[in-house]
Amino acid sequence: MSLIDIHNDQMVDMAFIVRFTGMSDKWFYKQIQEGKFPKPIKMGRSSRWLESEVVMWFKEKINQSRTE
16 A cells, blocks of 8 residues: 555545546446546545545546557
8 A cells, every 4th residue: 555645635525526527426436336436535424535546547547548
């Protein structure tokens, strides 16, 4: 497991991810189930993600689409 610098990162919710990517929340929850998107950090009934993980995932998707 790698160390995460949480002092220079922030927690984001699904609404942020949907706005950032333009994809639907249903699509993302399917990706999570299939292991294709980072699992959420559960805080009570809320789910959050580290912004850096979302951005890294998005950059990987861009790179994949340009190398195919």
